[in-house]
Amino acid sequence: MDEKSLNFLEEIVEADLASGKYKSIITRFPPEPNGYLHMGHAKSICLNFGLALKYGGKTNLRFDDTNPVTEETEYVEGIKNDIKWLGFNWAQELYASDYFEQLYQFAVTLVTKGLAYVDDSSSEEIAKQKGTPTQPGVNSPYRDRSIEENLRLFAEMKEGKYKDGEKVLRAKVDMAHVNMHMRDPLMYRIKHTHHHRTGNNWCVYPMYDFAHGQSDAIENVTHSICTLEFVPHRALYDWFIEKLSIYPSHQYEFARLNMTYTIMSKRKLLQLVNEKHVAGWDDPRMPTLAGVRRRGYTPESIRQFCDKIGIAKRENLIDVGLLEFCVRDHLNKVATRRMVVFDPLKVVITNYPEDKSEILASENNPEDHDNPGSRDIPFGRELFIEREDFMEEPPKKYFRLAPGQMVRLKSAYIIQCNEVIKDGNGNIVEVHCSYVPESKSGSDVSGIKVKGVLHWVSASHALGVEVRLYDRLFKVENVSIAEGDFKDYINPESLSVLPNVYAEPAIAGATEMERFQFLRKGYFVLDKDSTKDKLIFNRAVTLNDMWAKEVSK
RNA sequence: UGUCCUAUGGUGUAAUGGUAACACUGCAGAUUUUGAUUCUGCCUUUCUAGGUUCGAAUCCUGGUAGGACAACCA
Numbered sequence: 129m130d131e132k133s134l135n136f137l138e139e140i141v142e143a144d145l146a147s148g149k150y151k152s153i154i155t156r157f158p159p160e161p162n163g164y165l166h167m168g169h170a171k172s173i174c175l176n177f178g179l180a181l182k183y184g185g186k187t188n189l190r191f192d193d194t195n196p197v198t199e200e201t202e203y204v205e206g207i208k209n210d211i212k213w214l215g216f217n218w219a220q221e222l223y224a225s226d227y228f229e230q231l232y233q234f235a236v237t238l239v240t241k242g243l244a245y246v247d248d249s250s251s252e253e254i255a256k257q258k259g260t261p262t263q264p265g266v267n268s269p270y271r272d273r274s275i276e277e278n279l280r281l282f283a284e285m286k287e288g289k290y291k292d293g294e295k296v297l298r299a300k301v302d303m304a305h306v307n308m309h310m311r312d313p314l315m316y317r318i319k320h321t322h323h324h325r326t327g328n329n330w331c332v333y334p335m336y337d338f339a340h341g342q343s344d345a346i347e348n349v350t351h352s353i354c355t356l357e358f359v360p361h362r363a364l365y366d367w368f369i370e371k372l373s374i375y376p377s378h379q380y381e382f383a384r385l386n387m388t389y390t391i392m393s394k395r396k397l398l399q400l401v402n403e404k405h406v407a408g409w410d411d412p413r414m415p416t417l418a419g420v421r422r423r424g425y426t427p428e429s430i431r432q433f434c435d436k437i438g439i440a441k442r443e444n445l446i447d448v449g450l451l452e453f454c455v456r457d458h459l460n461k462v463a464t465r466r467m468v469v470f471d472p473l474k475v476v477i478t479n480y481p482e483d484k485s486e487i488l489a490s491e492n493n494p495e496d497h498d499n500p501g502s503r504d505i506p507f508g509r510e511l512f513i514e515r516e517d518f519m520e521e522p523p524k525k526y527f528r529l530a531p532g533q534m535v536r537l538k539s540a541y542i543i544q545c546n547e548v549i550k551d552g553n554g555n556i557v558e559v560h561c562s563y564v565p566e567s568k569s570g571s572d573v574s575g576i577k578v579k580g581v582l583h584w585v586s587a588s589h590a591l592g593v594e595v596r597l598y599d600r601l602f603k604v605e606n607v608s609i610a611e612g613d614f615k616d617y618i619n620p621e622s623l624s625v626l627p628n629v630y631a632e633p634a635i636a637g638a639t640e641m642e643r644f645q646f647l648r649k650g651y652f653v654l655d656k657d658s659t660k661d662k663l664i665f666n667r668a669v670t671l672n673d674m675w676a677k678e679v680s681k
Numbered sequence: 682u683g684u685c686c687u688a689u690g691g692u693g694u695a696a697u698g699g700u701a702a703c704a705c706u707g708c709a710g711a712u713u714u715u716g717a718u719u720c721u722g723c724c725u726u727u728c729u730a731g732g733u734u735c736g737a738a739u740c741c742u743g744g745u746a747g748g749a750c751a752a753c754c755a
Contacts, residue, residue, distance in 0.1 A: 133695050450692080494714095525716095
């Protein structure tokens, strides 16, 4: 039935399982707690957890917290929350910092084997020793210290005898290696800094290269999956594992996610937050999971998106339209329908009694065929429709309201426009219509067929709410190749707030994570800024709009 | 002037030596009490030059193009 082809990692896993190399697999998701997760992480999460789920293994959450300078507990909590929200459960919650003692012993082992040494060179000197990609490096003058001296010096580093930067521990590999990462890479550096978990217990901290593979090995990770920029690290990853004779985890790399009109760099996203170009990590314009969640995107839609984009090793730039498609696709199935008029134009039904009003019913979700549900909508003599749904001189193919033209008010009656009322300046202030009593929705015996169907609200029952509409965060499709500062390309119109729009009264029952479709306007979600007196809705995405497309032609 | 990775419609991703396909986008049409949804159809593809082979998107060689690599970041 489901003959979906495998991506290259699934092929590797299947081959490893088939050959008996592993009985089951262990993957891990290894964020550094120095920021919030974004859509790129979602791709990695779906991959790592998805693999384990598909092939009956497990996935650990491991915080790669080896740099105390940038890491904070706030981020740890945010990350855990985001993963759970996406719908995944980790087998174990682990921290690289849990392994500091063991990592230290690993380092001692390498020193003892003559494979690591303490270097007094400054970072500038070390950089110089490294050479360039086309020129071999040269040995450090400290490279040939005795094992005993190295042991003593490294112990002293750990004990806090030296200041930051005074000494480092380096692996003794090959300063002439074609791979820059193999030219005696740093294993440990001194940082007299408070760590979010180990406090002041340590003043030497392992580098990524001396923590990641070792952590994988400690946890018996079978498939350690990371992004392409780590390809050159793989040789080192394997080297440490081999020299330490520890569990042989293997590293595999895939291409990271790039999306049009946004950025996926933690560093740059942090900049947007710090410099207040956005309201925070959870600003609905941000590609962070906190942002898209607040925007109203669902975990289901994000998982579907991650499934659709696939996994490969070539650079990519995914059209954000695909994400929006996934969001619409899911929201269409689950969103509660409501009518909200953004830019009101008063309609007076002149043949409807002034003192009369009635309650009509409308389905909550026509896509839910088993249980569409229904809510009450008040109808009266004075209504609001969308100003753009009326034109005095309509163009061809316009089948909304116009003088003499008939339209249906959704779930109510067919009306005909008889008169346009203007103020002294010629602005339209209201339109007078007559309704067809026998055209009532559900019991229409009028025999009249109309093409246009409008959303509307009763003027006297309408509830004032705020809507926040979002557009792309950047003006250019590919922000990363745009010249100059990426911030120059921020879209100044990415947010527009409509502080008071007119909603049908049933909106009052909105709950926090309930998704809505405002008919013909888009998908919305209640924002956390809402108060009892003022509901605020974020627009996740617009509806497809063929008419808008037609007009723009 | 190094090493490594990559190259399939506009964008992604498949095809695992045997008819290049799927999704998104775009275009056209049908249905529709949301110009939504749904449905149908159409447009558009193997970087290049050689080689191996009965047969190459796939294997080999050269070229070209893009990316990664020289943080006491991860």
